[in-house]
Amino acid sequence: MPGEMEEREGIEYICKLIYEAYRVPVMWLDAADTPRLTLPPAFECRPSVQGAHSLLHEVMDIARRSSPAATAAGKAARTTAPPYLHTTGFLENFIILQLPEADRAGGAIVIGPVLSAPVTGDNAASLMRDYSIPPGEQEGWLQYYRSLPVLSRMRWYHAALLLYTLATGEALSITELLLAAGKSGQSGPQPDDGPDLDLSYRRENTLLHHDPMLEREMFRHIRNGDKAGLLRTQAAFSEESYGRLSKKSQLRSKKNLAVSSITLATRAAIEGGLFWEIAYTLSDFHIQHIEELHDIPAVDRAQLAALCDFADQVLGSRSSKLSRISALCQNYIYNHLYEEIPLSRLAEFTGLNASYLSQLFKQETGTAISDYIRQERIEEAKRLMELPGITLSDIASRLHFNDQSYFTKVFKKYTGLTPGQYKQDSERFSRFT
Known part of the structure; x- marks a missing residue:
């Protein structure tokens, strides 16, 4: 026709x-x-x-x-x-x-x-x-x-x-x-579980052999939380300009380069305002994932995904306009959720009077420090529920809830569900995704 x-x-x-x-x-x-x-x-x-x-x-x-x-x-x-x-x-x-x-x-x-x-x-x-x-x-x-x-x-x-x-x-x-x-599926297989806060990984500090201006531009975009700019700059990198970081294996060389870029991206994200514990944990997670890969294209895709992840995390952290003092408090709370966190310790950490610190934090966040700590512990409890082998009683004990009934009461206050109901819903959802 x-x-x-x-x-x-x-x-x-x-x-x-x-x-x-x-x-x-x-x-x-x-x-x-x-x-x-x-x-x-x-x-x-x-x-x-x-x-x-x-x-x-x-x-x-x-x-x-x-x-x-x-x-x-x-x-x-x-x-x-x-x-x-x-x-x-x-x-x-x-x-x-x-x-x-x-x-x-x-x-x-x-x-x-x-x-x-x-x-x-x-x-x-x-x-x-x-x-x-x-x-x-x-x-x-x-x-x-x-x-x-x-x-x-x-x-x-x-x-x-x-x-x-x-x-x-x-x-x-x-x-x-x-x-x-x-x-479109180019990001490669993802690990079954997310970043484990208890895990750490020793990163290699190696140098990338390419134009340092391009490198600085790329990590500036990460500091600014600008993923679109990051992608544009990354696209300008020439493949042959990368250094050779392994004499015996092209795959090992690529992995070393990826580890190097993630290490630098971690520093850039921290400079951009991302909590350092979140940045280091994100770094551990992506490096561990890259170490499990078995071909060069998968490493390239995982490296780009990691850099974009850092930019996204910085952008998300910047959506909250807080003073340096409130941001320091939030970071300290994030790092010490598994400990008792009295107001006096936060006051000592920030160098402020406890009463003034409490007023400043609530004025900027809309939440009292004690309520913020409970909210963060509930968020951490939700993450722990997705990991295998941890019981609800273990979670309550690790996050310093006095007993199981108090944990259930606080959890339901912030989620609308009991811990058991939330865990069942999460397991049901994971089976259908």
């Missing part, structure tokens, strides 16, 4: 424009995942990996998982979901755009494989060790990597934005692109 023919020609035209503009592989898959157009017609194939699917099979599987049904949240405000950014464990980058449902030709446009930085012999060797690929196959992989086009991260993002605009006629910003990528 003429209409379908015009749509097909339109898709082919978009693919050819992208190919001519960036000289990167472009493929159009129809609704049945069958390649309808491949540019260039032939290019160097990835060497086979024992136990792994072919690269085309992997891309087609990603295209199916990034279908409109799987990205309904991203389509809420747009006729077409933003492009899906995918990086394989072997560092190949892809852009996948599901075509609008109204397009009868259907399917997806796939751009890639592309590298964000050249893969050197040393990098390839460490990557091969990470994936237990025999040394004899290294030359084949080097030849494959040499055949792939290299686009900086920023040019790659611009290619995704251009593809989206050509296909939909709608504008899309880099911030929207990266935020959509973070919500």
